[in-house]
Amino acid sequence: MWAIGYDPAMRKQIAIVEDEPALRENYAAALARQGYQVKTYGNRKSAMQAFDAHLPDLAIIDISLEDEAEGGFDLCRELRALSAEIPIIFLTARDSELDAVSGLRLGADDFLTKDVSLPHLGARVAALFRRIDALRRPDNASQIVRRGPLSIDGDKMQTSWNGAPVTLSLTEFWIVHALARNPGHVKNRQQLMDAANVVLDDNTITSHVKRVRRKFQQIDPGFDAIQTVYGMGYRWVE
Amino acid sequence: MSIRFQLLVIALTTLVLPWAGCQYARELETTLRVSQENSLQAAADTIANALSAQAPRVFGDSDDSQAFDPSQGDLYVYSLHNEPLLDGYREDWGIAAEPQELPSSGLGARILAAATERHLFLYLEVDDSHFTPEPSDAHPEKDQFDRVDLMLQRLDGTLNPLFLATGAPGLIEAQSTVKSDDGVDHAAPEPRIQAFWLQTSRGYRLEARIPRNMLGSRVWLEAIDGTGLGRAGFIGADALRGGRLFMATPGLSDLLGTFIGPDTRATVVDMNSLKLGVAGSLTINKDEDLRAAGGWYRRFVAGDTSHWPLQSSAPNRLSGKSVAEALSGHRSAQWLRAGPSQASLLSAAAPIVIAGRTHGAVVLEQSGDQLLELRDRALTHLFNLTLLATALAVAIAFGVSTWISLRIGNLRLAADTAVTNDGQIRLDMPESRRGDEIGALARGFERLLSRLNEHTQYLRTLGGKLSHELRTPLTIVRSSLDNLESEGIRADQQGYVTRAREGVLRLQSILSALGAASRVEESIKQAERVRFDLKDLLQSAVAGYRDGFPRARIDVQTPPDPCFMHGAPDLILQLLDKLIENAVDFCSPAGTILVRLTRAGAGYELAVINDGPPIPPNVLSRLFESLFEHRQGQDDRPHFGLGLYIVRLVAEFHGGAAIAENRADSPGAVFVVSFPLI
Numbered sequence: 001m002w003a004i005g006y007d008p009a010m011r012k013q014i015a016i017v018e019d020e021p022a023l024r025e026n027y028a029a030a031l032a033r034q035g036y037q038v039k040t041y042g043n044r045k046s047a048m049q050a051f052d053a054h055l056p057d058l059a060i061i062d063i064s065l066e067d068e069a070e071g072g073f074d075l076c077r078e079l080r081a082l083s084a085e086i087p088i089i090f091l092t093a094r095d096s097e098l099d100a101v102s103g104l105r106l107g108a109d110d111f112l113t114k115d116v117s118l119p120h121l122g123a124r125v126a127a128l129f130r131r132i133d134a135l136r137r138p139d140n141a142s143q144i145v146r147r148g149p150l151s152i153d154g155d156k157m158q159t160s161w162n163g164a165p166v167t168l169s170l171t172e173f174w175i176v177h178a179l180a181r182n183p184g185h186v187k188n189r190q191q192l193m194d195a196a197n198v199v200l201d202d203n204t205i206t207s208h209v210k211r212v213r214r215k216f217q218q219i220d221p222g223f224d225a226i227q228t229v230y231g232m233g234y235r236w237v238e
Numbered sequence: 239m240s241i242r243f244q245l246l247v248i249a250l251t252t253l254v255l256p257w258a259g260c261q262y263a264r265e266l267e268t269t270l271r272v273s274q275e276n277s278l279q280a281a282a283d284t285i286a287n288a289l290s291a292q293a294p295r296v297f298g299d300s301d302d303s304q305a306f307d308p309s310q311g312d313l314y315v316y317s318l319h320n321e322p323l324l325d326g327y328r329e330d331w332g333i334a335a336e337p338q339e340l341p342s343s344g345l346g347a348r349i350l351a352a353a354t355e356r357h358l359f360l361y362l363e364v365d366d367s368h369f370t371p372e373p374s375d376a377h378p379e380k381d382q383f384d385r386v387d388l389m390l391q392r393l394d395g396t397l398n399p400l401f402l403a404t405g406a407p408g409l410i411e412a413q414s415t416v417k418s419d420d421g422v423d424h425a426a427p428e429p430r431i432q433a434f435w436l437q438t439s440r441g442y443r444l445e446a447r448i449p450r451n452m453l454g455s456r457v458w459l460e461a462i463d464g465t466g467l468g469r470a471g472f473i474g475a476d477a478l479r480g481g482r483l484f485m486a487t488p489g490l491s492d493l494l495g496t497f498i499g500p501d502t503r504a505t506v507v508d509m510n511s512l513k514l515g516v517a518g519s520l521t522i523n524k525d526e527d528l529r530a531a532g533g534w535y536r537r538f539v540a541g542d543t544s545h546w547p548l549q550s551s552a553p554n555r556l557s558g559k560s561v562a563e564a565l566s567g568h569r570s571a572q573w574l575r576a577g578p579s580q581a582s583l584l585s586a587a588a589p590i591v592i593a594g595r596t597h598g599a600v601v602l603e604q605s606g607d608q609l610l611e612l613r614d615r616a617l618t619h620l621f622n623l624t625l626l627a628t629a630l631a632v633a634i635a636f637g638v639s640t641w642i643s644l645r646i647g648n649l650r651l652a653a654d655t656a657v658t659n660d661g662q663i664r665l666d667m668p669e670s671r672r673g674d675e676i677g678a679l680a681r682g683f684e685r686l687l688s689r690l691n692e693h694t695q696y697l698r699t700l701g702g703k704l705s706h707e708l709r710t711p712l713t714i715v716r717s718s719l720d721n722l723e724s725e726g727i728r729a730d731q732q733g734y735v736t737r738a739r740e741g742v743l744r745l746q747s748i749l750s751a752l753g754a755a756s757r758v759e760e761s762i763k764q765a766e767r768v769r770f771d772l773k774d775l776l777q778s779a780v781a782g783y784r785d786g787f788p789r790a791r792i793d794v795q796t797p798p799d800p801c802f803m804h805g806a807p808d809l810i811l812q813l814l815d816k817l818i819e820n821a822v823d824f825c826s827p828a829g830t831i832l833v834r835l836t837r838a839g840a841g842y843e844l845a846v847i848n849d850g851p852p853i854p855p856n857v858l859s860r861l862f863e864s865l866f867e868h869r870q871g872q873d874d875r876p877h878f879g880l881g882l883y884i885v886r887l888v889a890e891f892h893g894g895a896a897i898a899e900n901r902a903d904s905p906g907a908v909f910v911v912s913f914p915l916i
Binding site: 020022023026027029030033093114115117118119206228229230231232 | 706709710713714716717718720721724725746774775778779780781782783785786807808811814
C-alpha cells in the first residue's frame, strides 16, 4: 500500500468519475496502491457536489455518465471553471470520442480509451503530477529539447513552435517527444505506443498523429515536420 | 407454359360457341325438317282427299287393271299443252323425257308418246341408215320398203291396221291396205292421220299425229326395215295384251295447280306409279350455289344426308319408298337427295282412296334447300358473330396476358436485381401501387425486402455494436487482472493470469476485427483528401509488409515516374493491408505475391496477384459483399467477411471499383482496384 512512499498527509487526492462500478473500483484500487487517495463518483451530480466542497488534485472522468451521454464533457467544463490548473484525464469507450474531445477544447490534459492498462494509467497520473510539480518549481532549462522551431520542455511537458505554445495532451506530447528526440528515425506505431505509455490500435495512433499535425498547423499552416512512412510509421524531419 | 399461352388456350375455348351453334343448328334443322315433313304430308293428305272426291277428273277412264309393261309395248303418254308442229323434231314438245327403246329384232327404234286433248302424237326414231322408199302404187303386202305399221284399237274395240311409209321424206299421211276386187292389195291414204318423215344420218324420224277420236286405249306399232327385214316393236293381234296407252289425265295438272303453293310440285300417280298429272315446279339449287351461299363451314354443320336415296329422275313415273307406301295405302314422307350434291328434296305421298280401294297417290315434293338456306342464314350470322367474339376474346386475352406478363416480368426483374452486387437492397418495387394481385405481390416483395434490409442493416452494425458493447466488460476483466498482478500472486498462480491475459488479447483482436468495417465507414466520413504519390506509398508499404510477413515473398511493380493522386492515403493503406492479408492467407507457401501498379487511362489500376487456389466462379462477384466469407483454409484468426468489403468501401470512396478474377495464365487470383483520377 505504501509502495511509492508518499507521506499520507501529503497524499494527492484523485477523483474518479465513472458510472461502471467494477471499472471504477479497479481504477481506484490501482491508484490507491500507488499511494494516492482516491474518491470515486458514479455520476456528474454527486461528483460536482463533492468538487464544490473540495477540489481533488486530479480528476479522471468518463465521458458518458449514466444517462448523460456527454455528461463527462459538462463535468469537465464545470470543473475547469472552478480551477484552471487541475489536471483532467478523460476516459472514453470509443475512439471517435477522442476527436470530439479535441474539437471541444475542454482543457483536458489527456484522454485515454478504456483499453489503457492500469500501469499505464498510473504512469500518466504520475507524469501529470510531475508536470504540476515542475511548473511550480523555478525554471531550469536542462530538459529542453530544441529541433529547429520546435522546443520541448520534458519536465513541464510543454511544447512550442516558433515560440508559440502548442497545447498538446499528454499522449500527444509523448508522441511528439518520441519523434523529435531522434529526427529522421522512423518510429513505428508500437514504439509510439510504448513512448506514450498507452496500448492503442493502429487507427488510434493514426488519429493521434493527425491531431498533433492539426495543432501545429493551427500555428504554422506550412507545418510538415511529421512525415508518414507508409506501412512503417512516422518520423520527424527538420 | 407461359401465362400468355395459357390465356390464349383459355380464349380459344370460346370456339365452343360456334360448336354449340352447330349443334343447335343441327337440331334446328331436324326440327324444321320434321315440321316441313308434317306440313307437306298434311297438304298431301288434303289434296288426296280432295281428289278422291272427284275421281273421274283424276283417273279419267284408263284401265289400270294390268301393270304397266313397256316390254309388251305399253306406252306412257305425256301430256302436251300445245299442239306441236309436225316437222320431225320433238324439241317443241317441251318434254324432257328421252324416247323409250322398243323391243327389237335387228332394228333399233325408240318411241315417245304425248297427247293433247284432241291428238295423240307419236315420235319415233328408227336406226335404218338405208332408206328404201315406198314404190308408187305399192303393194303393201308384197313390196319391201321402209315402213312403220300401226295398229289402232278403235273406240269400239275393233282394230284398224295402218302403216306409215313414203316415197320421199316430208309430210305424209297414213295408209291402209285395201284389197281390190281382183285380190290385189293397194295402199289407200288415211288423211286424218298425218306424219312427218325426216331422214337423218342414222336413219329416219317420224312424228305422227293421230286424232283421239280414232283411238281407243291401245296402239301397237312396229318399224320394219325395207332391206334387212329387221323389225322393232309389236304388232299385237291380241286386243288384250300390250300396246296400252297410259295417259296423263287431261286437266288434272290444272286441277292440281289450284291446290299447291309455290316451290312445290304435286304429282298424281296411278297404281303403276305413272304420272297422271304434274303441277308446279321445284327450284333446286345447284351445288355451287349452295356452297357459295352457305360458306365453307356447311361441311361442319350439315347433317349427314349421304344415306338418303337419290331422287328418281324418270319423267313418266315416280318411284321411291314414299310412293310405294302410299300406293299400298299408307301415307308416307321421305327425304331424297336431288343429286350428288347436298341439295335435298322432301317427298310426301298420300294414297287416293276411293270406295275403300287405293287408286293412286298424290305426291308432293318440296325442296329441302329452303330449310338449308334458312339454317345457313342463321348459322352464317351465328358463325360470324361467334368467330368475331372468339377473335375478340383471343385478342383481348393476348393483350391482357401480354400486359400481365410484362408486369410480372418487370417485377421479376426488379426482384432479381433488388439485392445489388454490393449488397445494397432496393426497397421500391414496380407495380406496388396497383390494387390487384400483382400489386399485392409487389407489396409483399417490398415488405420482404424491407425486412431483409432491416436484418442486413442489423447484421452490418452488429459487429460495431458488439465490439463497442464488449469493450467495457473486457476492460473490467483486464483491469482486474492488472490489479491481481499488482497485488502480488503466487508463482503457481501466475500461469492462470497469463492465460487469462492471452484470452483477453485474443478477444480484443476479435472485437477489433469485428468493428473494423464500422471504423472504416466512420473514418471515411471524416477522411480528408490530399495529393500524394501512390507509387511511393506502395513501395514503402510493401517494405513494411515484408517485415510484417517475413515468410511471404512480396514483389512490387510500378511505373518509373511518380503516380500522384488525390485521395486518403490512410484509407488506401488500409485497403492495401486487407488485400495483402488476403493474398498472404491464400498464397501457396513458396509463392509470390505481386503488387502491380499500372496507369489505366486517366487513372491507376492496382492489382494484387497471388498464386493460391482459384476462386470458384460463383463466388467471384460476391467476394466484396459485406459479411461474405468464403474460406476453405483454417487459421487462428477470426474472419467476418469484412476485409474485402473494406477494400470496396475504400475503392468506392476514391470513385473506383474492386473486382476479383482468376488468373488466366496460371493458378491464382487477381484482385484489381481501379482508381480513376478525380
